[in-house]
Amino acid sequence: MAVTDGSPLLSVSDLRVGFATERGLVRAVDGVSFDLAAGRTLGIVGESGSGKSVTAKTIMNLLPSYARVEGSVTFDGRDVRALASSGARHFWGVEMTMVFQDPMTSLNPVKKVGEQIAESLRVHLKRSRKEARDEAGDLLEQVGIPEPRKRLTQYPHELSGGLRQRVVIAMALACSPRLLIADEPTTALDVTVQKHILDLLDGLREERGMAMILITHDLGVVRGRADDIMVMYAGRTMEQADTDTLFSEMRHPYTEALLETIPRIDMPSHSRLVPIPGRPPDVIEVSTGCPFAPRCRSCTDVCLTERPTLDEQGHGHVCACHGPVGTDVGAMARSANEASGVTPAGLDMAAFGSAGVEAGDGS
């Protein structure tokens, strides 16, 4: 992967997270590896249940005690999991921290905004009450909250969703962490506010030289914001590349399908968005083949039986697919499926709408 100079800030290697349930072992994360250099942004993209949030929670030591974790997470040369078990203080919140999806629940409803921001300053940086309060005001100003001093004495329910998420970001940034994980930071917000929050995060990251992991289900969100993108599916890495390469030389049919689910400005208005047929797989069932095969329009017989390996495509671009998009193998597989009208996995090609056999409306 594209690590250029020295050792990366965060290094995740062959991470596996399982949850024992009554129905069997849920493999939420299944062999994920990535490196993140200081000051860079990694976008992790995938549907619900793809393991992206579990990956983040593993890094942040937020998993419940019954989770089984294998593999290593190293932050600046220190083993994060060892730090967690030794109860290291002044690490989480100071070195790295996280912003959650829903600002409605990520603030304590009975504590004033100012207190909540000041708290970590007082605990970790040993600021006095007054210093912490002043800094909290400065932080609110930095995250673009109007009348920051006045907001300090307000309760979360007095603020709108967008303002609350700004407060959450201010809290996260209080101790100037070197890594910020943003787990779908805008999913719960109004569309009009989403862009402001994303731009704010990006601006603050650049200003502070912070590294960031931006988790989202929307490829459009990470385009132009992330330096590298990792596409996850069923707990595995499907494709990983720097952002420009990923969008220009997209290899995995899943990445392609994800991109078709979001509206694009360069398409004529009212063009049909193409949903991905089927559902994300049950990660309890250990399938032998590619986890995306049942929903893939380039599916071949080998996809159902053999798990594709994460192969190098050049320039740190990796992809786990037997018939990648833009290769002869992939094109042949797709045209064969279009000709027969059904994929080897038994999926009707008409489910893909216009991209399928003909311009049929999937109704």
Next chain:
Amino acid sequence: MADRLDLGESAGGNDPLHVPVVEGYPMAALDTTLGRRLGAGFWVSVGWLVVIVTVAALAPWLPIADPNETGYGGRMDRPGWATWFGTDTNGRDMFSRTIWGARVSLTVGFVAIAAGLAIGGTLGLIAGYFRGTADRVISFAFFALLSFPGLVFALLIIAALGSSLKVVCMTLGVLSIAPVGRLARAATLVFAEREFVQASRVLGATHTRIMLRELLPNVLIPMSALALLGMAVTIVAEGALAYLGLSVSDGFSWGKMILLGSAPRTLRDGPWVVMFPIGAMFLTVLALNYAGDRLRQYLDVRELAF
């Protein structure tokens, strides 16, 4: 928009964000429609509680008769100017006795529920936050406490340890641990799921800090309403114990006064001897229940606002 509404210059001019304040329809009226007010009944209840607590606390310094002075008036004097609440079979002033009786009843009610809150609340918080083994052990202990008939438990303890004020408070306190603890656990379970708990963990807060600074303030809200209701229950329970002759040997409470006045002849000749302690207890318990219930409703609505 503004010109069509014809608000004129004084009422905000062309500012589209200006909300005209309609005369006679202040924000308070809006609040009532949202059910966000505690209501007059709540304040009347609180008023009564403040009066009774103040009077009971100040009893030794009030210009009232010695509650134990027999022959203060005649025997079984009717309520009147000399003795407002009448006198009992020994000629003791009932007005003074009702006030002094409040001291024991309220002390028992308060101390017992405070002990329940401290012990039950702590255990419930631990069970709800850590879950797992701690939760199983603590929840089982709560169930065991709840399965034991309360009155029998109280009888046993008091029979074994005697009926001093301390023992009565302790006994009723132990009985209030389980209900309070179960509420604390349930509330903690709800709040521990919220992201703000995870958020403070990623900001490096310790478990103790999360429990005390993040969860406790939230859990205290429903607990405060339960505390008022619990105090009412405890006062009644103390009355029941007293009626069985098992409460506070080193003083007297409303319950004990009711016992003393409940002989058939006394009831026939001087019903006021039981009426005033019963009335005082009734009003106090009613006020506690009403205030607790209003508070619960009020706080529930507040909860929805998040």
